[in-house]
Amino acid sequence: MALNLNGCVEMIHGGGGRASAELIRELFAQAFDNEWLNQGNDQAQFTLPAGQVVMATDSHVIAPLFFPGGDIGSLSVHGTLNDVAMSGAKPCYLAASFILEEGFPLADLKRIVDSMAKASREAGVPIVTGDTKVVERGKGDGVFITTTGVGVVPEGLYLSGDQARPGDKILISGSIGDHGVTILSLREGLGFEADIGSDSQNLALLVAAMLEAVPSIRCLRDPTRGGLGNTLNELAQQSGVGMQLEEAAIPVREPVRAACEFLGLDPLYVANEGKLIAICPAEHAEQLLAVMRAHPLGQQAAIIGTVQEDAQQFVQMRTQFGGQRMVDWLNGEQLPRIC
Amino acid sequence: MALNLNGCVEMIHGGGGRASAELIRELFAQAFDNEWLNQGNDQAQFTLPAGQVVMATDSHVIAPLFFPGGDIGSLSVHGTLNDVAMSGAKPCYLAASFILEEGFPLADLKRIVDSMAKASREAGVPIVTGDTKVVERGKGDGVFITTTGVGVVPEGLYLSGDQARPGDKILISGSIGDHGVTILSLREGLGFEADIGSDSQNLALLVAAMLEAVPSIRCLRDPTRGGLGNTLNELAQQSGVGMQLEEAAIPVREPVRAACEFLGLDPLYVANEGKLIAICPAEHAEQLLAVMRAHPLGQQAAIIGTVQEDAQQFVQMRTQFGGQRMVDWLNGEQLPRIC
The missing domain is CATH 3.30.1330.10 (PurM-like, N-terminal domain)
Incomplete structure (x- = not known):
């Protein structure tokens, strides 16, 4: 048979x-x-x-x-x-x-x-x-x-979303929004996906390289559903801290930016499937950045912000035009069935 | 909120x-x-x-x-x-x-x-x-x-479906068919379920008691989808053996038997969610049976057959009327979405 x-x-x-x-x-x-x-x-x-x-x-x-x-x-x-x-x-x-x-x-x-x-x-x-x-x-x-x-x-490591401390640096391993924009564009027949493609990939080897060089990393999380914006709010709440981001430092690929503009989406809330957020003590941030950039899965890595004391646990962002905006929890749903 | x-x-x-x-x-x-x-x-x-x-x-x-x-x-x-x-x-x-x-x-x-x-x-x-x-x-x-x-x-134990040996005894922990008949009767509005009820239960404590008394148990498996008949065929194939069952020894509750007759179902192929099959060396079978019967989840336990040499890996059964029948793999599907 x-x-x-x-x-x-x-x-x-x-x-x-x-x-x-x-x-x-x-x-x-x-x-x-x-x-x-x-x-x-x-x-x-x-x-x-x-x-x-x-x-x-x-x-x-x-x-x-x-x-x-x-x-x-x-x-x-x-x-x-x-x-x-x-x-x-x-x-x-x-x-x-x-x-x-x-x-x-x-x-x-x-x-x-x-x-x-x-x-x-x-x-x-x-x-x-x-x-x-x-x-x-x-x-x-x-x-x-x-x-x-x-x-x-591995023995001696403890990473958790509640470990971020004021002064820590926030890093992202690469460009945001690729996965979500690809799926939405494909679903709606918009054609943007031809220039983009999902970033779905296994991050385990990148994580191993990062931890070997900088075992002081406080926490890692992959910004999937809800995107970077929502995931940072989760971490801020869990650790009881605020965050200050720099919009200019957050990598967004040009076709993703264009598609988001066309679709009225904020790339901060668009899902990723092959990126990670790392938070580490400020004194190790440059070293961590270098390790990430040296790895094939982290070439576009960037330091995108700083953890700060904030009883209200706000995630805020200095915009490219020098203004300050809130990066709130995702309230609506940008994209159903994204993963 | x-x-x-x-x-x-x-x-x-x-x-x-x-x-x-x-x-x-x-x-x-x-x-x-x-x-x-x-x-x-x-x-x-x-x-x-x-x-x-x-x-x-x-x-x-x-x-x-x-x-x-x-x-x-x-x-x-x-x-x-x-x-x-x-x-x-x-x-x-x-x-x-x-x-x-x-x-x-x-x-x-x-x-x-x-x-x-x-x-x-x-x-x-x-x-x-x-x-x-x-x-x-x-x-x-x-x-x-x-x-x-x-x-x-626990250290020193190895149970697997490929461990059954000719001469071993086959035990069941209680009556068969309760779960499947309950679901089908409920779905079809037949009313049998009032006297039956699913046998869904956690068997872990029964297993622990059995293994403490008889660590020589060869294999355990719960006959869920496909029922006792299909699960025994799986075990026979995995171990490369045949099996001889005694129909009279297989516990079937009266309302389950009646419902199966009415519905044209063979209880051998009806799903269970709180029963287990155990296979053990013949010399420990009576002791295992006693331990099972002494446990709240195994009061109706029974020795239902013997493993035998058979290159064709047939599961056979002596019927209540003294005849011999094949208990084949389940070919059709008795009940969809039973678990």
Whole structure:
């Protein structure tokens, strides 16, 4: 028997019987192929190095499923690896669970699964266990993927969103808004995505290089949904501090800036999938910047602001024209289903 | 600001901004409340005891969301805890990720989340990290929940589906078919569920008691989707053995038997959510049975068959009338969206 890749997902693929086993064997197990998945049990067993263990989970519901720079498969690997890495951890293992809609083309599913497998192999983090469910036509939307990652924090490190201190410097690893603008433009048929593309990428190696050089980093976070503006507000609130940003220092690529202007979007609130915010003591900021710029994933890195004392935990920004504005929490929603 | 529990899930709750933060704080964080979740980061950090680490993940798409004996919330906790426990591991931490449909009543979501919190507290396994996404009306079905669990296997144990050996005895921890019949009856408005109810429960303590008394157990597996019949075929194939079952020994509650007859279902293929299959060397089977029966979750436990040499890996059964039948892989699907 063989899975017919010209066919579609059927309810029977979620029934736990012969058809489920076939889908798992011929599609998932073949693409992800590793000793832990091949244990063939309902769970994976592995060893972890000593240290604090980190776990992160993310459901991915992005629409459309395929986009310049990636697809839901690669995104679902990068997204969770990055959440693990932001603790300073080395990601070690991934779990993946699929909710498929009846009628979804199996060829598209294979393309997505192959893309996940590639992203996982490039990161050196195997997908060791998983699950598949099928829902009726009209009760899902093609495919949703939930990934969960575990990793281990090297001895002696503790990074957390509550560690920012007045005087600390705020860095970003590269240009903002690429992912969100790509998805919106593609969805609306605007054509901007031809010059942009999602920045979806695995940040774990950049994080490792940064921490090796500057172990005093206070916290890391990737500004995904809600963008840079909202993520900085999260960090300010968690640490009980204010922030002062310099708009001129925040890297925004020209086509992203143009698209945001056309669309009436503020790039500060547009999602990123391959950038990180780092906060570190001022005396190490230049060194950290140099390390980031020397890394392929941080070439456009910049110091974009300073943490300051502020009982009201305001994030403020000096604009390019020299004015001062508030960078508030995102109140509305710029873009649904961006990841 | 407060979340309006008379309201519904809106797209903005998935936007990563203020409304998302409110939903997380006032609904999820309040119900799950624990030191790891309260770290407030995009990942949780914790320590694990030494030993083999186990990870399992499951997406839950059951319809209807509420049923006699549980709901999608408690099921999503039990289901994943049980997958972890079947390796012999003690479950330690859970992650939970939600895909919500726009328009889903927040009061129902709160009921589900409270039920998860209760199941997690009763099991002593905290939900330490999570995610929430929202999809448009008609692109989901109320709520889907993906849970991922990690646990640790005590030193010296190795259980796996490939460890069954000819001569071993096959045990079941209690009556089969309760969960699947409850859901189908409820869905079809047949009324059988009034006398039945799902068997959804956390099996981890039963597993611990079994392994303490009989560490020679070869493998454990919970017969969920596909039921006892399909799960035994999985184990037979994985171990490269055959199996001989005794129909008379397999516990089926009377109302389940009656409902199955009425519905034309074979209880062997009906899903369970609180039962386990154990395979152990024949010389320890009686002792294992006694331990299981002495435990509240195994009072109806029974020895239901024997592993035998069989190159064709057939699962066969002596019927109550003395005949012999094949218990094949489940070919069709008895019940969609059963978990």
